[in-house]
Amino acid sequence: MREIIKDNPCKDCTVKSSTVYNLSDDELEVLCNNSTEIQFQKGERIIKQGTFTQNIVFVKSGIIKMHLTGPVRKDEILEINNGPIFVGVPDVFANKVHSYSVTALSDTTACFIDYSGYKYLVQNNGKFALEIIKTLSESIVTHYQRCVSKLQKQLTATFAEALLYFSDYIFESDEFNIPLTRVEFGEYIGTTRETVTKIISDFTKDHIIEVNGKNIRILNKDILHKISNAG
Amino acid sequence: MREIIKDNPCKDCTVKSSTVYNLSDDELEVLCNNSTEIQFQKGERIIKQGTFTQNIVFVKSGIIKMHLTGPVRKDEILEINNGPIFVGVPDVFANKVHSYSVTALSDTTACFIDYSGYKYLVQNNGKFALEIIKTLSESIVTHYQRCVSKLQKQLTATFAEALLYFSDYIFESDEFNIPLTRVEFGEYIGTTRETVTKIISDFTKDHIIEVNGKNIRILNKDILHKISNAG
DNA sequence: TAAATAATGTGAATATATTCACAGTCAAAT
């Protein structure tokens, strides 16, 4: 974890989310007053479940996981995504403490933005508020879908869906290195380490994928779609 | 479904959510211009998955379920709640179509509010916008918890949790008539009709609950808590 | 009221995924 403080970090930043895109220079100054850019190494925790909410966190680049410890003390990964993306926002508005953690799955650059400036803009820039509402709304709707999918589909289907997600949205390639251990992959699709291994070995036997440790190459995307959709 | 149109439906309405509470009379007028109050009978659909989003819906009174058809064509009930509560809001901001349905589980009174007035207030009343952001944030965080709970807990635990939810939040009593068929109860806790029956019969044998058709009386709340927490 | 339809209960067979125990592999650090 390495901290870098700049004078006006946001004005000249080329990485902007849709919410921030329409802000004027003055408004950006308000937002970024007291903001800090921090580097995280793979595996480092960016937000820790249970700590007090203090900042809005903007992940400029890097792959991150959103995860929390469930009622059975098992970790569950709710989302894997890559920057640029705001993380931990709902907790800042809803809670005093973070209800989930955010951890870097690759080297990551993140900005910690003071809540007060953010809140000020919500109340004084209707367009900004509307953008946040849209973003929150989209993430709710997306999560409803994901949750039901995970609840109803069998594990092979959820696994196939995860591979397609990595391939299409995270790496944009049919071959990639998953930044997850088998345990984490289990936490992501809702199962155990052993079951992940078994599904991988089944898929390999059926020539759907080719696996070498963390390296995965998708051989037959059509079948993956079919398995994912069959449930 | 019975429609009632009033001149100024909201100004004199005694049922207000936290979001609407701080609006001035003029702003209420903006919000309620073109609003309509509609009565729904038990079982009637208030919002239908797949239809175009047109209105913000405010459920004044009544018990409702939020549910959607999942990837396996099975219905899943994501939430059961009672008015006063806004429903379907995220879809209005995120989508052109509703991604889930809302159905009355008891006789229900709901107001259909035009989106344009709502949107206008978001952009011109910072406090209103902030309240909506808070409400959306809370529902995201709540849903994360619920989702993980459902994913990780065993069915007996989820069933126990559901009973406690009905008892503590919906009916505020240890005895109540569940407004759900066994099939719907299954859709709520993520299982089949038959399994619901089996759990009920187990709980009855253990003198945890007393069941007569849809009437449920909780005999031992402590054990329910223990079962729910054990996972 | 009778008939039709929807809702519920139950046990046996089956499917799906977990747990456990152990072996083997990889990666980092001394």
Place this chain on the structure above:
DNA sequence: ATTTGACTGTGAATATATTCACATTATTTA
């Protein structure tokens, strides 16, 4: 290079929940 600790693979036994087939009970409608 070697040790340490984390990570991974595998089969057998077990647990959990589903499916199926059928019986029974409510509820609605003609």
